[in-house]
Amino acid sequence: MTTRVSRRTLLRATVATAAVAGFPLPLRAQAETFKIGVIHPVSGPLAEPGQACRIGAQMAADAINEAGGIKALGGAKLELLLGDTQTKPELGRTEAERVVSLGARMLLGSFDSGSTAAMVSVAQQKRVPFLVDIAAADPITANVARSVKEGQQKLQYVYRNFPTGSSFGRKAVQYFTEIFQEAGVTPKRVLLMYTNDLFGQNQSRGFLAAYKAASPPWQLLDEVISWPEPPSDLSTEVSRARAARPDVIAPITRPASAQLLLPEIARQRLDVLGIVGPGSPGLYEAGQIATLKEHLEYVLTSVPWPNFQNPRTRQVAAEYIERTGGKTFDTNSGYSYDAMMLVADVLERAKSTDPEAIVEAMRATRYTGGLMQYAGPVVFNEIGDNPNAVPTMIQILNQRPVAVWPKDVARRKLVFPRPKA
């Protein structure tokens, strides 16, 4: 006798299977886990870098857990409670509340400064230590430090391991000075060009302030050229640049504007010693190099960069490629990876899950295991920022981005001035 499967039975079975498969089984109660809220913009306009951050943090947590978890907490495993801000400040706050109500005892995030600022309130209000992995706006930590200093808040729960807008500027001016010195030139007509959005203004402001403070031998032109992002055409801006007769162009771009700016500079044949960016996306990513090809050759830019001299960095970068199906281990994944490793380091020293103990251990941090390029161990100053989180000057050589400055981390010798075409 054959058993007939009727349409209805099949339908029922399918629905039942889907229902079972669709609902995750409750996680088996483990001995003890330490929950961390990991919040990034994994959907919405900044989904690409946000996802890179999330994967970086997950890889680090996996590595920590495989190595036996947090030994000082009896081998407690790290359990990540993932959140998505969609780059909306209100979701930064809501997601932080959500993960804290699910038991998160630390927060990590969140890439864009608006959502990060919204999370700061939750951290301070609920006494949850918050390590900012990426976000450059200075006030995020500075505001909290001030309110603690003025006695409005008892303790600072917010720390950041990422260059701030002003430190980006200081480092860029320093690298410019050193690179020009190395090349034996003193440009008198350096032209700053920037994309006029949150990021571009933050960067250009930091760069100009640092330039004024340092008064280096090379000189910036008074004229500064900016454009709204995304631009539809930059030929007028480049004509203006040409008229200013610059000897170095310092562009702060986004990927879309870099794709217009660099070919236009070549088309209008600006005769410059080189293109040296004070720090921006658009000048080094694999996709950009594939599109812009020779226009990016010899371009220099100051960006947070993984320290590929460290064999551990190369190993993690290889794992990252495998895990993401070919994506590059970069600023975003790298800083989030380091942040999670820092959390483990802090917990090992805190030997407790008490927020005050964690903060105390955070303040005493001297971590040297970072995969990114630092100017020294990870430490936190009185504002809660790591002064050793610095960018690296990279250059596109043979269509690959490589670290060229500071000298001790250079993987290749820098080429400046660029060869005449």
Added chain:
Amino acid sequence: MTWLALGGLAVLAVLPAVLGPYALSVFINILFYAYLGQAWNIVGGYAGQLSVGHAAFVGIGGYTAAVLAAETGLTPWVGMLAGGALAAVLGGVIGYLGFRFGLRGFYFVLLTVAFAEVCRIVASNWERVGGAVGLYITFTGDPRQMQFQDDRAWYYIALALTALATAIVWGMERRRFGIYLTAIREDETACEALGVPTFRHKLGAMVLSSFLTGLAGTFYAYRYSSLQPGAVFGIPLSVEIVIRPIVGGAGTLLGPIVGSFILTPLAELSRAWFGQGGWHGAHLIVYGVLLVAVVLFLPQGAVPVLGRLVRRAAP
């Protein structure tokens, strides 16, 4: 009906006692967007003048309070009113230009969007108000600076604002002003022929709506701790403001509230559900599909349908 409304209010008033911190945070968002939707409802729903630039008033309100607090130490509680007043002035200007020159339909939409964009660009380039980097509010926990150690305070502010706006709309519905607005929405030419001062009433609706929306700006600035031109003047926020009353029922008293009670939890639940499993962005698809479904199957919004169901159940 009045008893039902008061009952609802009473339930909302005692709700924080049973809500956990996350649920409380979701309810704050629900009420905040319900309030924004209700403020928009006056001009967009009742008067039928589709403004898709209401974010401009949120931004003006928030920036005014934050700048006053930073530069003169004025408490945001007063700054909030100043922000509302300035937003009302801008609303008056937009309304005057739009209604004086008879811009209707898409032309009025474009006018409102254009003003919001101009505000965004001005704020992005004005160093004094932080430029594109924006303004960051320090968390102090001091109620005089509209900062609270306990989130329930935010809940009650949002509830009070929503109740206030709903009471205003309720009163408006019963007065000549509200009836004129509805008449203007239904047939403006006929209204004019009957001697209804349409210009004055439309302008009044715009000013009232922008004042209330301006108050929300201060709430936004202090609750979410920062103001960035893209976030508070941008089109996405304007759309968030408009879709709640549309889903709930534009031009109905409870439409914006019902709309917010449908959309905000839906966005939350789908994000929490799909986000954890690594389905990035799936919640946006769910959200979008639901919006399309509402527009296709409930073009009048949820409230008229709910009203019919209630009447059928209890004739």
